[in-house]
Amino acid sequence: MTRSLAPPESDLLAEERRVLRTLAAALPEARYFGRLRVRTSAGERDVLLADRSWLGDELALIDWRTAPLAEVFFTCDVGDDYELERDDRLLRGVVVRRHLVHLRGGELVGIDLADRRLRRDDADRWLADDRPGPRLAPRPPASRTRPLSPARVELDPNQRAAVELAARRSLLVLGEAGFGKTTVALHRLAFLARAAHEARRPFRALMLVPTPGLQRLAVRMLAELGVPRVQVDTFERWVTAQARRLFPQLPRRLSEHAGPGVRTFKRHPALRDILPRIVAGTAAMREAQAGYREHATGLRDLLLHLYGDRELLAEAAAAAPDELGPAVLSDVLAHTKIQFSATTERAMSHVDAERLQTLDGRPIDAGTPLADADSIDVEDFAVLFALHRRFTGGDRTPHGALSHYQHILLDEAQELAPIELELLARAVAPDGTVTVAGDERQQVDASTAFAGWPAVLAELGRDDATTAALTVSYRCPPAIEDVARAVLDPTRRPRDIAHRDHLLVTRHDSPCHQVAALTDALLALTRDDPHVHVAVVCRHVETALALHGALARALPARLVVDDGEFRFAPGIEVTTVQDVKGLEFDVVVVPDLDAATYPDRPDARRALYVATTRPLHRLWLASAGPRSPLLPAWLSDHVREDMSSATAPPSERRAS
């Protein structure tokens, strides 16, 4: 309902205008997002939420991201008592006012109270709307039961045919997100394990997934399916263990500070093309052998010849100039130089070991550019196996042989590089088979150059694999699926925008406004639907860290980045696109749908596709600032705009 302002609301408006005038007089460029008035034993005072701190005679700005009083703003309502610990003192008070403000061109255009918005309309009148902030509709009680575990679902005929394919055949499982690829692949594994058991054949299986989160989920599902003795790992962990066993002389330290170009180069097919040059011996290798150079040609030194030889790198880069530009080569050369320098501990091995630790007990190089000295990259292991194979014709060393499996299941296989697939092909036992599950639309590792499924099968030596294309969607409601498909293909029209409850699209005046809206909406949702599992999925780790810091002041939100420690249970988890591959949640919030985070580029489309295809029930797309061009055009009418972006101030409208 919209109405004129009641007298107390008019008083509040006048008060807010005074605050704004006072601030403008003291700091003409300053802006603020909200006001908190507290009463303490020293009297009442106002603080303004801004993006910096400042203390004036009558007003104080506090940084909304870090100030302790900002926590009071996000966690308390008007009338609430609060207590803050600061410098061993307890600060107590009562919240007297708490509201967000909307400014445009320095003019006040709106004030958001807990249950109302005061706003200036097109004719310059101030009105009050009974409008709470954006809300996610709770799931209907009937759909609150946990979805069936993939281990317990009734397979459809298409899925069953794939699962029960003759045991000697390899399988490629394709389909859009949520069509049951992982489900089919796991059931296939169970089917093969049973068949081997019945035939009294040995059955050793390996399942590789891209993230620790999916690894944990897969382990659970395999236990539910009753499949014993399957090793589930990420490729990185598996290859590290294999390399450590077969090449124990390699450096123990894994690098932590390689530039982004290093991973791209080391996983790129063009790198493989120059390996024969190392096998034949480069000029530098011949000089080393002749004793003119310091380095011998031990296995690891081959990496120095491979990555430290500018001419050889340039030769590889010439084959893929778009992906392996000068920045990539500089990253590789600089990183190689550091990796092959001695650590300070080694260079100063004559000094007492204890004196080579920092005060907090860390190695003296930690946190310095030398931190990666004498280290190896996880990507080097596949390269070393490839070199070793090219030199010796096999995968055996004096320390053992590459492990072999009767079955290898590769989930999310679109992320694997050719040199990794080449190694995995050799890990399949002579009578073994492979299941490959994947979706090229979900390829998000920026260092992978995906060359298509025929190329993947060829690398694995499985051109004869049977392809199962899954066609039934099981995870996302149609309204969400339509959004996800249109993210990939903007010409796709929605089948169904009737189910509005499934979707919420908002744009906020600032990150502070956005955090306030997310906090309020998630608190309301978890109150109405206590068993809901929510993921806030950011594209970048830095955003996840910052947003978690802001949300965790008011909500029991957990941060899950890199370690895959999802609870798979009710709660709120702040995470990244990379971490949620293959997973699903009741509700997904994409909080960074802005133009800088999701520009009109294929990699951004794929990342957004992954994020938008995780929800079982609700999807909230939110942004502060210019909206991403990837938001489907037909959704524009459904965006709930914050004040300033929706209403130009009268002065601007008159001018235009």
Ligand SMILES: Nc1ncnc2c1ncn2[C@@H]1O[C@H](COP(=O)(O)OP(=O)(O)OP(=O)(O)O)[C@@H](O)[C@H]1O
């Ligand atoms: N036949 C089925 N009946 C009911 N539910 C199913 C069926 N097959 C799969 N599901 C459910 O669909 C959801 C998605 O399945 P799954 O994770 O296997 O899909 P996916 O294709 O691997 O997805 P992604 O590409 O996102 O990894 C899961 O909740 C799973 O339990």
